[in-house]
Amino acid sequence: MKQRLTEVVARLREFLAPLRKARARLLAWPPLQFLREQWMAFAERRPRLAAFAKWSSLLGFLLLLFLLVFYSLLLSGRFGPLPSYAELRHLHTEQASEVYSADGQLLGRFYRKQRVNASLEEIPKTLRNALIATEDARFLEHRGIDYKAMLRVLFKTLLLQKKEAGGGSTLSQQLAKNLYPRRSFRFLSLPINKSREMIIAHRLESIYSKEELLRMYLNTVPFGENIYGIKLASQRFFGKEPADLKTEEAAVLIGMLKANTTYNPVLYPERALERRNVVLAQMSKYGYLEDRVRDSLMRLPLEISYTEDRIGLAGHFREEVRRQAEGILESIYTTDGRSYDLKTDGLRIYTTLDSRLQAYAEQAVRKQLPILQKRFDRQWKPSKQLLASAIRR
Numbered sequence: 001m002k003q004r005l006t007e008v009v010a011r012l013r014e015f016l017a018p019l020r021k022a023r024a025r026l027l028a029w030p031p032l033q034f035l036r037e038q039w040m041a042f043a044e045r046r047p048r049l050a051a052f053a054k055w056s057s058l059l060g061f062l063l064l065l066f067l068l069v070f071y072s073l074l075l076s077g078r079f080g081p082l083p084s085y086a087e088l089r090h091l092h093t094e095q096a097s098e099v100y101s102a103d104g105q106l107l108g109r110f111y112r113k114q115r116v117n118a119s120l121e122e123i124p125k126t127l128r129n130a131l132i133a134t135e136d137a138r139f140l141e142h143r144g145i146d147y148k149a150m151l152r153v154l155f156k157t158l159l160l161q162k163k164e165a166g167g168g169s170t171l172s173q174q175l176a177k178n179l180y181p182r183r184s185f186r187f188l189s190l191p192i193n194k195s196r197e198m199i200i201a202h203r204l205e206s207i208y209s210k211e212e213l214l215r216m217y218l219n220t221v222p223f224g225e226n227i228y229g230i231k232l233a234s235q236r237f238f239g240k241e242p243a244d245l246k247t248e249e250a251a252v253l254i255g256m257l258k259a260n261t262t263y264n265p266v267l268y269p270e271r272a273l274e275r276r277n278v279v280l281a282q283m284s285k286y287g288y289l290e291d292r293v294r295d296s297l298m299r300l301p302l303e304i305s306y307t308e309d310r311i312g313l314a315g316h317f318r319e320e321v322r323r324q325a326e327g328i329l330e331s332i333y334t335t336d337g338r339s340y341d342l343k344t345d346g347l348r349i350y351t352t353l354d355s356r357l358q359a360y361a362e363q364a365v366r367k368q369l370p371i372l373q374k375r376f377d378r379q380w381k382p383s384k385q386l387l388a389s390a391i392r393r
Contacts, residue, residue, distance in 0.1 A: 070195070071195075074192075074195055074196065074199060075199075079185065079192050079196065080183055080196070082196065082199060082200065083179075083180065083200060083203070085203055085206075085207065088200075088203055088204060088207055089207055090336075091179065091216070092344075093115070093117065093179070093216075093219065093220060094111070094112055094113045094115060094343075094344040095111075095115050095116060095117055095344065095345065095346025096109040096110065096111030096113070096114050096115055096116055096343070096346065097109065097110045097111070097325075097342050097343065097345065097346060097347040097348070097349065098116070098347075098348050098349065099318055099321055099349045099351060100348065100349065100350050100351065101351060101353050101354060101355035101358070102350070102351065102352050102353060102354050102355075103354055103355055103356060105355040107313055107314055107317075107318055107351070107353070107355065108312075108313070108314075108318045110322055110325075110342050110343050111343050111344075112343045112344060113228050114226050114227050114228060114232060115219065115220075115227070115228035115229045115232065116229060116231050116232055116346065117219045117229060117231065117346065118215070118218065118219060118229065118230055118231040118242050119215070120211055120212070120215045121243070122231065122241060122242050122243050123214070123215055123218060123230065123242055123243070124242065124243055124245060124250070126245070126247050126250050127218070127230070127242060127245060127250040127253075127254070128211075128214050129283060129288040129289075130247075130250050130251050130254040130279055130282075130283055130288070131171070131214065131217075131218065131254050131257075132171075132214075132286075132288075133279070133282040133283045133285065133286045133288050134254050134255070134257075134278075134279050134282045134283075135171055135174070135254075135257065136170050136171040137282075137286055138170075139170065139171050139172075139210065139214075140210055142170060143202060143205045143206075144170060144172040144173065144198070144201035144202040144203075144204065144205035145170065145172075145173070145198050145201060145202060146168065146170050149168040149170070150168045152168065153168035169194075169197070170201060171213065171214070171217050172201035172202075172204055172205055172213055173194075173197045173198060173200075173201040174217065174221075175201070175204065175213060175216055175217045175220065176196075176197040176200035176201045176204065177193075177197050178217070178220035178221065179200075179220065180196070180197075180200060218230040219231075221257055222260055223236070223237075223253070223256055223260050224256070224260035224261050224264055225264075230242050230253065233253050233256070234249075234253065235307060236306070236307055237252070237253065237265060237266070237304050237305075237306060237307075238304060238305050239305040239306075239307045240305075247280075247289070247293075247297060248276060248280070248297045248300055251276045251277075251279040251280050251283070251297075252265055252272055252275075252276045252279075252302070252304070254279050255272065255275035255276050255278065255279045256272070256275075258275065263275045265302060265304050266304065266306050269302050272302060273301075273302040276302065277298045280294050280297050280298055281294065281298075313355060313358055313359065313362070314353055314355075314358050314362075317351075317353055317358075321349060321351060322342065325342055325347075325349055326342055329341075329342060
């Protein structure tokens, strides 16, 4: 054992010998020798400052090394696989499939997430401006990561202990979080998830235009009440398409993004009004709205046109449509060879049912059923008494 250890030490010395010679030649290099002499003189004059500089440099080097290792582990997929550029170019977000009557009325939806995507043409510029001004003022300037916002959050949150400093996440990072929900890594969850979102955001920015990123973001955000995306939110709270939203209505919906229940205009109208005015103020601050227009809009009362989910007509008929549709889709494939999914692929199904006649039929049934129930109770009342008597015996 001792002989083996001696051999290992000898080989190690043999391996290190060239490195020692290289180090000696490097230290003998005149510029480096001059710098070393200057450092030694400085250390003699200011020993405390020299020690501080030495240890600070060492800590900085270790921190840089840690960040490089951490980044390498992220890219290698040690904390879960990152979506490739090819995957991000062919993103597939879940959309509800809709069932329509012969007269063009929506009968119902099949979905896992109740979402219907809006096209870029359906999203007005006012809505996009409100989003940028409120959520990410430098969205058009950065490439997915806002370093100024990160430094602001670091300074205000960690040093000044201010809770209102914000999260520092850009719209692209929030989109990454919506597309790829966060995972649990115990006490490292926040730094790992934030870093993953930064990488994905940077990749998204290199693939899509700013306008496309805004569209994708507005189609993925939740608005509460089990609805996702700006299109369904606009229909639910204002009974209209996004393209028809007024400026103050767009501000209400954008204000809900901070907390969709807290600023729900139906549940908490005072909070929603206050938040709407914050959004209008942000639009004015960043030049998307003139001051006089902002002031006039802020004076307007909160007006909504809440539309209940009308889905519920022809329930048994819709169930039969679902059964037949799933059978048909078993033999149909997408262009990339994937099977269609009725609950995620945003299909539109048109039926022969007339919604007006169906509504009349269901109204007649609701009207007639209580009458039939009373008649039934009268006819079966004696039988119920005989049955109860037989049970007692």
